[in-house]
Amino acid sequence: xxxxxxxxxxxxxxxxxxxxxxxxxxxxxxxxxxxxxxxxxxxxxxxxxxxxxxxxxxxxxxxxxxxxxxxxxxxxxxxxxxxxxxxxxxxxxxxxxxxxxxxxxxxxxxxxxxxxxxxxxxxxxxxxxxxxxxxxxxxxxxxxxxxxxxxxxxxxxxxxxxxxxxxxxxxxxxxxxxxxxxxxxxxxxxxxxxxxxxxxxxxxxxxxxxxxxxxxxxxxxxxxxxxxxxxxxxxxxxxxxxxxxxxxxxxxxxxxxxxxxxxxxxxxxxxxxxxxxxxxxxxxxxxxxxxxxxxxxxxxxxxxxxxxxxxxxxxxxxxxxxxxxxxxxxxxxxxxxxxxxxxxxxxxxxxxxxxxxxxxxxxxxxxxxxxxxxxxxxxxxxxxxxxxxxxxxxxxxxxxxxxxxxxxxxxxxxxxxxxxxxxxxxxxxxxxxxxxxxxxxx
Numbered sequence: 001x002x003x004x005x006x007x008x009x010x011x012x013x014x015x016x017x018x019x020x021x022x023x024x025x026x027x028x029x030x031x032x033x034x035x036x037x038x039x040x041x042x043x044x045x046x047x048x049x050x051x052x053x054x055x056x057x058x059x060x061x062x063x064x065x066x067x068x069x070x071x072x073x074x075x076x077x078x079x080x081x082x083x084x085x086x087x088x089x090x091x092x093x094x095x096x097x098x099x100x101x102x103x104x105x106x107x108x109x110x111x112x113x114x115x116x117x118x119x120x121x122x123x124x125x126x127x128x129x130x131x132x133x134x135x136x137x138x139x140x141x142x143x144x145x146x147x148x149x150x151x152x153x154x155x156x157x158x159x160x161x162x163x164x165x166x167x168x169x170x171x172x173x174x175x176x177x178x179x180x181x182x183x184x185x186x187x188x189x190x191x192x193x194x195x196x197x198x199x200x201x202x203x204x205x206x207x208x209x210x211x212x213x214x215x216x217x218x219x220x221x222x223x224x225x226x227x228x229x230x231x232x233x234x235x236x237x238x239x240x241x242x243x244x245x246x247x248x249x250x251x252x253x254x255x256x257x258x259x260x261x262x263x264x265x266x267x268x269x270x271x272x273x274x275x276x277x278x279x280x281x282x283x284x285x286x287x288x289x290x291x292x293x294x295x296x297x298x299x300x301x302x303x304x305x306x307x308x309x310x311x312x313x314x315x316x317x318x319x320x321x322x323x324x325x326x327x328x329x330x331x332x333x334x335x336x337x338x339x340x341x342x343x344x345x346x347x348x349x350x351x352x353x354x355x356x357x358x359x360x361x362x363x364x365x366x367x368x369x370x371x372x373x374x375x376x377x378x379x380x381x382x383x384x385x386x387x388x389x390x391x392x393x394x395x396x397x398x399x400x401x402x403x404x405x406x407x408x409x410x411x412x413x414x415x416x417x418x419x420x421x422x423x424x425x426x427x428x429x430x431x432x433x434x435x436x437x438x439x440x441x442x
Contacts, residue, residue, distance in 0.1 A: 028166030035214025037424030058129035132397030276304035
């Protein structure tokens with residue numbers, strides 16, 4: 001007598017995936033600066049819709065890139081006709097079709113350039129949205145249950161040029177107030193960064209602050225952090241991210257100067273070896289979303305002591321369930337876990353909130369670019385922040401509904417903008433023709 005079915009084929013099958021819709025979109029993005037250059041006037045995202053044969057739709061959102069979109073299209077035959085519950089089979093099928101990616105495939109830029117992790121995360125989140133609707137439970141319950149009712153986020157500051165992005169480019173739109181007006185202002189020095197922080201925190205109620213660095217000389221950026229400490233430091237934790245562009249000796253000099261004012265220093269140097277050496281010299285915890293970015297990186301990370309905090313991103317780590325697995329490894333090996341962000345809309349934010357709510361421990365507020373975006377593709381408009389936190393959506397699945405009219409409008413923007421991938425170096429060269437991206441600059 002067999003207590004269990006002999007094969008997956010003998011297990012009862014529910015609704016099957018009948019349709020997959022892949023829609024690239026372009027959203028307005030301000031001229032934000034980072035180590036790789038300058039944000040384009042538009043950031044690209046891709047929205048995936050999976051529809052079952054009984055009419056249930058699951059949605060997801062990932063960073064936009066024509067190669068990822070083509071890979072999603074190439075994976076169509078792997079998902080159509082499949083049971084959305086069978087995510088393990090889907091992951092193995094994707095790896096067999098595309099081949100396994102290595103950590104080297106991530107690339108040298110601050111953003112991750114792997115394809116398969118993006119494809120699987122898109123399909124997994126959409127399937128979990130479907131599963132939640134079938135079970136009438138939110139995604140957080142599919143990840144182990146809710147550990148908190150709302151998920152806190154940090155104010156994410158950038159050095160930036162004047163302007164709001166989009167069709168306005170570097171022109172300012174008049175007659176705006178509050179954060180909508182502040183989002184357009186230039187911030188290229190400590191005074192501008194402090195003003196940006198005050199406006200963002202007033203608008204969203206954030207209780208911690210992060211500055212993206214790597215754009216200017218270390219002296220300028222360190223002075224900006226000192227100015228933030230003078231304005232906020234006694235009440236708000238501060239974090240700083242030079243995007244791995246500093247030499248080890250530079251990171252030590254300025255890292256020592258900022259000891260005592262930072263809750264963590266993110267990717268001050270490039271590579272696990274350099275991070276491990278610096279970590280032994282500084283009292284400030286080190287965080288990363290650049291040197292430890294996949295499960296295969298973790299053994300070396302533990303051996304070298306490369307970081308104290310891993311900044312996960314479900315788009316880059318292979319989905320929400322993989323991020324929950326990562327949280328267990330972090331607890332096992334004495335790491336904390338928080339969350340990285342990219343220029344995203346409400347579908348990605350909802351997924352981040354469900355994940356953040358399910359994590360057993362969350363000692364640091366999560367990153368989000370959300371205040372920098374001015375459009376939305378979910379019914380009802382932007383998700384609401386309450387005292388810097390987003391309440392966990394209560395509906396089944398992700399708890400958000402795709403606004404089809406907004407999706408089509410932003411798809412038309414994608415077709416009109418002419419962009420097919422992110423390239424901050426090209427955008428910077430439109431202003432500074434001789435500028436070149438360097439992995440290590442100072």
